[in-house]
Each structure stands twice: as C-alpha cells, then as structure tokens.
Amino acid sequence: MTRPVELRVRATPRAVPEVRHRLREYDYDVRLCATELLTNVVEHVGEGTPVRIRVLDAAEPGRVRVEVTDPDPRAVPTVRSAAETAECGRGLVLVSALADRWGVEQGPGGKTVWCELAPDRDSADLGEVFGDLGGEQDRVLAGRAVAAGDAEQPGVRHESG
DSSP states (O other): OOOOEEEEEEEOTTHHHHHHHHTTTSOHHHHHHHHHHHHHHHHHTOTTEEEEEEEEEOSSTTOEEEEEEESOSSOOOOOOOOOTTOSSOOHHHHHHHHOSEEEEEEETTEEEEEEEEOTTSOOOOHHHHHHSTTHHHHHHHTTOEEOTTOSSSOSEEEEOO
C-alpha cells in the first residue's frame, strides 16, 4: 500500500484540486472519494471550515480508508436523488458506487465521514450509476444502510450488501 497521508485544509473550492494533487500517489477512485467528501463539507458545513483528510490502510488487507473530519456533528451527510439537470447532489452517490462501504462517526467535537475501497479493482461504471438517476440510483444504493450502534464501528454506517 501507499504511505498514509494526513492533510489539514480549509474547506474551499480551491482546496479540492490541491487535495487531488497531494493525493496523486493514490488511484483515481481514492482521490475522487476524498475530494467528493471535501466538497460536501464546503457545500453543507460551510466554506472555510477546518478539515482533516486522512488516507490510510483499512483494517481489511488490500483496502484503503478515506476519512474527512470536520467540526460540525450536526450536518450528517445523506444520499439523495438529484434531478437529471442538477449541477450538484451526486457526491455521495459517487462515493457509494466506488466504495465498498462508507459511513459517519459522530463525536462531541465533530464528525468523520469515511469510506473504504479496494483501489486495485475496476472502477464503477459511472455511466450506469448516472444513466437513469431515478431507478439506477435506487439500485446502486439498495441495501446499504446498517443500524446505528453496530458493534464493529459506532455511529451511523452504510455498507454495500
């Protein structure tokens, strides 16, 4: 695996390409997940929010874990449908399609949105994911929710089935 990386940035639109560049040792899917999670902070927590981004080996061999931590424990991300002509609203759909599992860990000082993926596998067919945002999005996301308080990882979690 590639060496672990920890970045501390302010969540701004300009930080997105900077983070992508600083994670160039990782494959495209890892970089895309990291920057989509960072973009969620910009959009839903606020521009200028201090963020910690970590990319490290996951507990399961051959997997990479991407974590984006921000100080707002209230703004919990959810997957939602986006209109076909909408310019935003697909970030977590992308993360769900690319990652084997993802979730949110909440604490008193903020939250960490994380995902785990096997970077050596073939990338998801994003045309299939976004071809029909209604039916395909529901199919891609079916069966991912897991009850909060799971013994393995506390907090809200989502996994592929």
